Amino acid sequence: MPTCQNCGYKWRWRETFVKIFTFKSRLKCSLCEGFQYVSKKSRNRLSLVVFTPFLIWIPLVSFGVPKSYILASELVSYVLVFVLMPFLYKLSNKEEPML
Numbered sequence: 001m002p003t004c005q006n007c008g009y010k011w012r013w014r015e016t017f018v019k020i021f022t023f024k025s026r027l028k029c030s031l032c033e034g035f036q037y038v039s040k041k042s043r044n045r046l047s048l049v050v051f052t053p054f055l056i057w058i059p060l061v062s063f064g065v066p067k068s069y070i071l072a073s074e075l076v077s078y079v080l081v082f083v084l085m086p087f088l089y090k091l092s093n094k095e096e097p098m099l
Contacts, residue, residue, distance in 0.1 A: 002089040007032040016086035025095060040096035042089050049088060053077040 002011045009031040011019075019027045026035040038046075056077050060070045 001087060002036070002091045004029040004032060004034065004036055005091055005093045006034040006036070011086075013086050016089060017082075020085060020089070027091070034093075036091040036093065037095040039090045039092040040098060042091075043098065045088055046085065049081055049084070053081060 001013065002016055003009065004011070006029060009029055011030070015030060026037055028034070029036055053074055056073055057070050060073065
C-alpha cells in the first residue's frame, strides 16, 4: 500500500482506490494534508499491469476457446487488476517526469 513520504501514514486500500480514480496528478494525504505524487516506477508498472487483460484474449482466440470463456476470463482479469492496483502504488514528494 502507498505510504505518505511526509508523515509515514500508510494509506488504506479503500482510500487508495478512491484516490486513484480522481485522475489528478497529485494526491492529498488524509493525515498530514500534504500532496503526494505517484512515482515514475509505479506509473510504468501500472501501465503494464493495466494492459495485461488485453493480451489474455489473443492466445484464447488462437486456440479456439469459446467466446463465453474468453469474456469470463477478461472480466475476471479486469476485476483482479482493479483490486490489485492500490497495492502497486508508491508515492513520491515530487512529480517525476516519465522520460
